[in-house]
Amino acid sequence: TASERTFIAVKPDGVQRGLVGKVISRFEERGYKLVGLKAIVPSKQLAEQHYADLSARPFFKGLVEYMTNGKAPVVCMVWEGKDVVRQGRAMIGATNPLESAPGTIRGQYCVSVGRNIIHGSDSFESAEKEINLWFGKAGELIDWEPATWGWIMA
Ligand code: DAT
Ligand code: MG
Secondary structure, rough: OOOOOOEEOOOOOHOOOOHHHHHHHHHHOOOOEEEEEEEOOOOOOHHHHHHHOOOOOOOOHHHHHHOOOOOOEEEEEEEEHHHHHHHHHHHOOOOOOOOOEEEEEHHHHHOOOOEEOEEEEOOOHHHHHHHOOOOOOOOOOOOOOOOOOOHOOO
16 A cells, blocks of 8 residues: 555664665665664564564574674664555565575675575565564654655555
8 A cells, every 4th residue: 555664674784784875775766755764783582573483493593693693783664655565575585695686685785595684574464563563662653744755656
């Protein structure tokens, strides 16, 4: 829908590599609206909740370690606009960079599944869950209308 929102996060490897601006630019230039933004070192509990559905996988422990070790923050964002959940996933590309199409974010900036630089919600339901998890505090998300909105959303 036109007002749907998704949770996008640049992971610590993406932050270390200076890719935050490029990620933001892609979503801005596509026509989406930034409604929340912050850098945090997540607690182990937050990362485990975020990846709860992967808790049985062999890479889970390493994944949580890499997200939480504080060698760089996670840069968390909420983007809003038409079909942004599905479009966000398409812009990010496949989980394994070997399968991410060239031109997608992962297809352009990374080569390892364990260092794939960015997260994006995979469904409307996960978006809602993840936005609440990472931006749960009141006032962290801003309702505003870009002056260009009517020229982008139809
Ligand atoms: P996505 O991030 O595309 O939603 P996912 O939810 O299946 O993918 O997995 C979450 C993250 O876990 C993924 O971005 C990187 C890591 N991961 C997934 N599969 C992995 C694997 N086989 N080895 C190492 N890390 C993996
Ligand atoms: Mg996922």
